[in-house]
Amino acid sequence: xxxxxxxxxxxxxxxxxxxxxxxxxxxxxxxxxxxxxxxxxxxxxxxxxxxxxxxxxxxxxxxxxxxxxxxxxxxxxxxxxxxxxxxxxxxxxxxxxxxxxxxxxxxxxxxxxxxxxxxxxxxxxxxxxxxxxxxxxxxxxxxxxxxxxxxxxxxxxxxxxxxxxxxxxxxxxxxxxxxxxxxxxxxxxxxxxxxxxxxxxxxxxxxxxxxxxxxxxxxxxxxxxxxxxxxxxxxxxxxxxxxxxxxxxxxxxxxxxxxxxxxxxxxxxxxxxxxxxxxxxxxxxxxxxxxxxxxxxxxxxxxxxxxxxxxxxxxxxxxxxxxxxxxxxxxxxxxxxxxxx
Numbered sequence: 585x586x587x588x589x590x591x592x593x594x595x596x597x598x599x600x601x602x603x604x605x606x607x608x609x610x611x612x613x614x615x616x617x618x619x620x621x622x623x624x625x626x627x628x629x630x631x632x633x634x635x636x637x638x639x640x641x642x643x644x645x646x647x648x649x650x651x652x653x654x655x656x657x658x659x660x661x662x663x664x665x666x667x668x669x670x671x672x673x674x675x676x677x678x679x680x681x682x683x684x685x686x687x688x689x690x691x692x693x694x695x696x697x698x699x700x701x702x703x704x705x706x707x708x709x710x711x712x713x714x715x716x717x718x719x720x721x722x723x724x725x726x727x728x729x730x731x732x733x734x735x736x737x738x739x740x741x742x743x744x745x746x747x748x749x750x751x752x753x754x755x756x757x758x759x760x761x762x763x764x765x766x767x768x769x770x771x772x773x774x775x776x777x778x779x780x781x782x783x784x785x786x787x788x789x790x791x792x793x794x795x796x797x798x799x800x801x802x803x804x805x806x807x808x809x810x811x812x813x814x815x816x817x818x819x820x821x822x823x824x825x826x827x828x829x830x831x832x833x834x835x836x837x838x839x840x841x842x843x844x845x846x847x848x849x850x851x852x853x854x855x856x857x858x859x860x861x862x863x864x865x866x867x868x869x870x871x872x873x874x875x876x877x878x879x880x881x882x883x884x885x886x887x888x889x890x891x892x893x894x895x896x897x898x899x900x901x902x903x904x905x906x907x908x909x910x911x912x913x914x915x916x917x918x919x920x921x922x923x924x925x
Contacts, residue, residue, distance in 0.1 A: 588631075593663065594621055595631045596640055600652050600660045604903050607829065609649025654866035654900060657878070661863050661904050668905040670913050674702070682917050688712070688741035692817045695894065695918050700820025702910040705898030706842065709884075710852050711815040712740040712891040712922065719770040719778050722804070724763040729753045732762075734800065736807045738775070740891055740922050744807045748800050758793060762800060765789070779808040816848050823898070830899030834876040841873035842897070851879045852893030859883070859916075861908055866900045876900070880907050884915040886923035894918065 598619040602610045612628040615621065621628065632650055635641045640656035643649070652660070670678075681698050685691040692709050699707035717738035725733040730753050736744040769785060770778045782801045789797040821842060828835055841847045850870060864879045874897075881895030894915045896907055 591621070591623065591627075592631045592635055593659070594619075595628055596635055596652070596656055597660060599632075599635075599641055599650055600657065603651050604901055607901065609644055609651050611649040614649075652900075654868070657865045657900055657904070658868070661865065664905060664908070668909050670909050674910075675913065678702075678913055678917055682914075682921060685921065687743070688922075691741070691918060691921055693819075695914055696817050696819030699894070699896060699910060699914045700823060702914070703896045703898070703902075703907045704820075704823050704826070705896040705902065705907065706821050706823060707819045707894075707896050708848055708852065709817050709894040709918070710849065710892035711817075712738075712742060717742065717775055717891075719773050719775065722763070722766040722770055724759055724766065724800075726754070726756070726759055732759070732800065734804055734807070736804070740886075746803045746807055748803045750796055750799055752795070754796060758796065761793065762796065765797075766800075766804075775808050779805055782808060816845055818842060818848075827899050827901075830901050831876050834873075837873040838877060838897075841871060847871050847874070851897070852881050852895060859912070861912060862895075863904065863908070878902055878904075880904070880911050882911050882915045884919045884922075886919055891919070891922065 595615060598615045598621070599610045602608075602614060602618065612625045612632060615628050616623075616625050632641065635656070636643065636650065639653055640659060641650040642653050644651055678698060682691065682694055685694050688711075692711065696707040696709050699709075717740045719736065720739050721737045723735040723737070725735065727733050727747065730750045732748045732750065732754070734746045734748060736746075765785065769781050773781060782804050785801050786794055786798040821839070824831070824835060824838060831838055851864070851874065860883065862879075862881050864881075866878065867875050869875050869877065869879060876899070877897050878900045879895055879897050880902075881893050883890045883892070884894050885891040895911055898907070
């Protein structure tokens with residue numbers, strides 16, 4: 585880039601930094617006073633005029649200051665040469681907070697709470713997608729002589745419980761046989777493959793177990809083909825109300841959108857690979873209700889396997905470097921916990 589373009593980007597960077605920090609339009613004098621750009625106020629004013637003409641900044645009301653546009657934030661994010669690393673204390677806090685989790689639900693609840701605290705935005709996490717999980721174990725528990733509980737446990741720590749009414753009494757020996765057959769057939773199988781194998785089990789069962797196996801498999805298939813990835817955990821919604829001025833006339837729309845699972849899942853869908861950050865700014869969000877927000881999201885998983893998405897939602901006036909670092913770090917720890925590393 586030419587020197588003048590680089591200098592204009594530095595002016596844009598200064599406007600973004602000051603506006604994110606102070607929530608006030610930024611003037612040329614403030615840029616000269618606060619940022620060591622080595623040029624005069626007149627040069628900065630000329631650069632600001634060029635940035636405004638190109639659509640990177642705009643003048644709200646009649647103040648002398650300027651604020652970044654969505655296009656300006658996008659250029660700023662695209663040219664982030666380095667992400668502000670989390671401090672050692674922040675990393676230790678993440679580790680100790682998440683290591684204390686007792687199960688998958690607790691891991692995800694703690695993750696959104698922590699991410700909301702670190703970023704002071706709304707945090708959102710998607711439950712691990714069962715389609716990418718494998719069966720670790722199927723437990724069969726007699727509740728009564730003619731009723732069973734099936735407990736499906738996946739390698740991501742997800743536990744799904746179902747009850748089965750058998751219509752007839754079952755012996756302890758046959759409960760044990762059921763458990764053995766189910767685990768020898770399903771343990772280690774991807775859930776998408778396990779569903780097909782379950783469907784074949786009744787025909788392969790001895791005559792005295794066939795009716796019971798049919799009932800068990802009918803219920804078990806529901807666990808295997810359900811779509812629990814539509815389950816989300818949200819945290820820090822109250823943080824939006826700290827920045828009401830950032831959502832002129834649209835805060836209610838944003839709050840309504842947060843209640844819609846389909847909208848939220850779409851926001852997380854941009855992050856398709858573990859470790860790859862996606863930043864959608866303002867008008868880049870497909871859903872009209874979310875066009876006053878920015879969404880920073882990332883896929884979390886084990887090795888190269890994507891399990892779900894995690895991210896934050898806030899005003900376009902957000903601290904992008906710190907937010908990206910926090911989202912990346914929390915997603916990394918969640919992936920490590922679920923993989924048992």
